[in-house]
Amino acid sequence: MEKPLILVTNDDGINAPGIRKLIHLMNQLGEVYVVAPDKPQSGMGHAVTINSTLQCESVVVDEGEQKEFYCSGTPADCVKIAIDQIMPRKPDLCVSGINHGSNSSVNVLYSGTMSAAVEAGINSIPAIGFSLCDFHYDADFDASSDYILSIAKNVLENKLPEGIVLNVNIPKATKQEIKGVKVCRQARANWIEEFDKRIDPRGRQYYWLTGEFVNMDSGDDTDEYALENNYISVVPVQFDLTAHHFLSQLKNWNL
Amino acid sequence: MEKPLILVTNDDGINAPGIRKLIHLMNQLGEVYVVAPDKPQSGMGHAVTINSTLQCESVVVDEGEQKEFYCSGTPADCVKIAIDQIMPRKPDLCVSGINHGSNSSVNVLYSGTMSAAVEAGINSIPAIGFSLCDFHYDADFDASSDYILSIAKNVLENKLPEGIVLNVNIPKATKQEIKGVKVCRQARANWIEEFDKRIDPRGRQYYWLTGEFVNMDSGDDTDEYALENNYISVVPVQFDLTAHHFLSQLKNWNL
Numbered sequence: 001m002e003k004p005l006i007l008v009t010n011d012d013g014i015n016a017p018g019i020r021k022l023i024h025l026m027n028q029l030g031e032v033y034v035v036a037p038d039k040p041q042s043g044m045g046h047a048v049t050i051n052s053t054l055q056c057e058s059v060v061v062d063e064g065e066q067k068e069f070y071c072s073g074t075p076a077d078c079v080k081i082a083i084d085q086i087m088p089r090k091p092d093l094c095v096s097g098i099n100h101g102s103n104s105s106v107n108v109l110y111s112g113t114m115s116a117a118v119e120a121g122i123n124s125i126p127a128i129g130f131s132l133c134d135f136h137y138d139a140d141f142d143a144s145s146d147y148i149l150s151i152a153k154n155v156l157e158n159k160l161p162e163g164i165v166l167n168v169n170i171p172k173a174t175k176q177e178i179k180g181v182k183v184c185r186q187a188r189a190n191w192i193e194e195f196d197k198r199i200d201p202r203g204r205q206y207y208w209l210t211g212e213f214v215n216m217d218s219g220d221d222t223d224e225y226a227l228e229n230n231y232i233s234v235v236p237v238q239f240d241l242t243a244h245h246f247l248s249q250l251k252n253w254n255l
Numbered sequence: 256m257e258k259p260l261i262l263v264t265n266d267d268g269i270n271a272p273g274i275r276k277l278i279h280l281m282n283q284l285g286e287v288y289v290v291a292p293d294k295p296q297s298g299m300g301h302a303v304t305i306n307s308t309l310q311c312e313s314v315v316v317d318e319g320e321q322k323e324f325y326c327s328g329t330p331a332d333c334v335k336i337a338i339d340q341i342m343p344r345k346p347d348l349c350v351s352g353i354n355h356g357s358n359s360s361v362n363v364l365y366s367g368t369m370s371a372a373v374e375a376g377i378n379s380i381p382a383i384g385f386s387l388c389d390f391h392y393d394a395d396f397d398a399s400s401d402y403i404l405s406i407a408k409n410v411l412e413n414k415l416p417e418g419i420v421l422n423v424n425i426p427k428a429t430k431q432e433i434k435g436v437k438v439c440r441q442a443r444a445n446w447i448e449e450f451d452k453r454i455d456p457r458g459r460q461y462y463w464l465t466g467e468f469v470n471m472d473s474g475d476d477t478d479e480y481a482l483e484n485n486y487i488s489v490v491p492v493q494f495d496l497t498a499h500h501f502l503s504q505l506k507n508w509n510l
Contacts, residue, residue: 043305045299046300046301047365048300048464051297054461080450081462084448106377106494109370110302122364147510161501164501188495190377193339195335195336195339206310207309208308209304209336235496236501236505237498238501240440241494242441243419251438253409254409255406
């Protein structure tokens, strides 16, 4: 049987430890192409490069059977150019990550990691975003290896319905502490912004975006609940954003 | 009665004709604050600025009662900083646009215009993104004025359910040609990428992202169908991305 063709990307950049780990794992499952940003692209959401040009070149980052390419664009750009220019055929799977930091609940909207997965999904490629709830450069990406392999194998075997990708978040925990996998819904949570206002050396005001993450959702079926209890959360994410349940009511408005 | 407080933003930048028109219209409905990017931010999706600083300063662009601020960040940044730093209280309405170009169907994911509206929605502010299906700088932003006012008034009066914002797209048509408003679902459509590969003056390869928009949806209840038939499309957009209909099936997987 032909080996599955797997696209690996991320938003922390091609040199980040998280993607190096993911490449290593995917080499066990198929033929791996890496097309990833040449620099960190965290918080890029689903940005695409339409008003400037892109570079995309072959590169050797470290040993392994994968073929690697850096791209000067966003995570969504990486997936687009991988499909159109780099890969020999449409991949059987796209995995994005392992992100350094959580992409649970509302963070899915800001996440370059998840936007890469969604971009693959738009192109009818089964896709998964993996994120570890630990921002540190030397975070423990090994604890969840068996789960990542299992989830990826499941998606290769079962595929995913058209219009759905998976958002997988991994708690900051040791292998022994991780209790298993929970299929969840996205928690209702958000960031309460508190901009940090400062004065630059030239006397001009500037701001740092900071904020506090607030979970307003008391459900025990959410990704936040799963992560707090040391489960790996798996949320099926759709990109038909229509609020179908509000259509009939909205039709009664006098627009 | 106190005048409603309205936040106006966009992704084409504070000087774009589309936002100038929207400011003019909103001045008829309430007290207007403008916090908009200092430069074009098209295709920025829901990007936020987390690894660098932001400037945000008062500016006078043209006459009118609005208070205006430019911001060096993305559309989502503009909404965040407007709420936390600029506005005297939480606004009663956020309108984003009028975008130069369509944000119908899958374009909602790439759209800075719509991400600004979603960001407002996350903060429980009723929000609408307006887009005109005409990229030209001198597009006709007058034809739809009455509809824009009517939709904004409706949202001010009825509010919107928690977790929903409106995506309004306006066909490229004269006032006489526009047939009215249709409440729609997001069409299943996407971009088939065709990167344009070139060689720079130094002999290096580079790419322009181009592509063809393909509507794969034959439904007559979609935004694409409405726009093709000279209706203004209104799609209620949610930001709980959970594919609730797939949860029970996914729970049967052996993850």
